[in-house]
Amino acid sequence: MAQTHHYSDLIVKVATDRDRAAFVELFDHFAPRLKGYLMKQGAEEALAEEIAQDVMVTLWRKAELFDPGKASASTWLYRVARNRRIDRLRRQKTAELDPEEPSLQPTPLPDVADEMDARLREERVRLAMEQLPDEQKEVVRLAFFIGQSHSEIAEETGLPLGTVKSRIRLAFGRLRQLIEADEAVDVD
Numbered sequence: 001m002a003q004t005h006h007y008s009d010l011i012v013k014v015a016t017d018r019d020r021a022a023f024v025e026l027f028d029h030f031a032p033r034l035k036g037y038l039m040k041q042g043a044e045e046a047l048a049e050e051i052a053q054d055v056m057v058t059l060w061r062k063a064e065l066f067d068p069g070k071a072s073a074s075t076w077l078y079r080v081a082r083n084r085r086i087d088r089l090r091r092q093k094t095a096e097l098d099p100e101e102p103s104l105q106p107t108p109l110p111d112v113a114d115e116m117d118a119r120l121r122e123e124r125v126r127l128a129m130e131q132l133p134d135e136q137k138e139v140v141r142l143a144f145f146i147g148q149s150h151s152e153i154a155e156e157t158g159l160p161l162g163t164v165k166s167r168i169r170l171a172f173g174r175l176r177q178l179i180e181a182d183e184a185v186d187v188d
Contacts (some may be wrong), residue, residue, distance in 0.1 A: 003145070007073035008066075015063035027056050030074070033147070034081045041103050043085060051088065055081045079107065121179075128178035136171035139164055 010026050013019035031052050038048035058080055066076050086104055129137055142153045150168070154161040 004072045004074070005068075008068040011059065011063050011066045011073050011076075012068065014060065015066065023060055026059060026073070030059075030077050031056055034077060037078060038081060038085055041082070041085060047088065051081060051084045054084055058084075082107070124179060124182050125175065128175050128182070131178060132171050132174055136167050136174070139167045140171045140175075143168055 007026065007029065010019075010022040013022040014026070034052040034055055035045075035048045038051055039045060043051065055077060059077065066073070071079070082103065089101075089104075129140065132140070138157070139153055139159075142148045142156065143150070148156065150161060150164050153159070154164045157164070159167075
């Protein structure tokens with residue numbers, strides 16, 4: 001949750017101060033993720049790259065339109081990316097749009113209760129992560145928050161690939177125990 005607020009704060013800095021360092025951090029974090037999202041939605045790699053770049057330019061030019069009270073930074077940016085992809089599809093005169101295409105459907109509003117439960121779980125997972133040994137915490141952070149593959153983690157840390165995999169497996173076992181024992185989290 002702190003990370004969510006961090007990215008929202010960075011967008012506000014871009015909007016109010018044209019903070020280039022904030023923009024670079026946002027770009028480094030979101031551009032590859034947006035590209036991957038667009039490719040999963042069916043966009044070719046070059047088009048996904050182009051749309052992701054366009055979304056980041058929009059962020060720079062129109063950051064003042066972001067309202068952290070209405071959406072998180074990631075929700076806002078992914079919605080812009082989705083809309084840009086839809087715009088591109090509509091402009092393709094040769095492509096016939098299927099009104100039932102999932103990417104053309106409006107994004108349903110999140111259920112407030114589900115969102116609150118998700119936020120509570122996220123906070124509890126972060127607290128549980130703090131209880132992990134530093135070496136396990138680091139590989140989990142690299143794998144799931146930075147998005148590196150096991151091989152990339154091994155290369156960056158200098159650890160054998162098997163050690164990286166073992167630490168992640170041990171960390172997940174420990175996290176599962178901590179979360180299942182946490183009465184504040186509904187694990188159903």
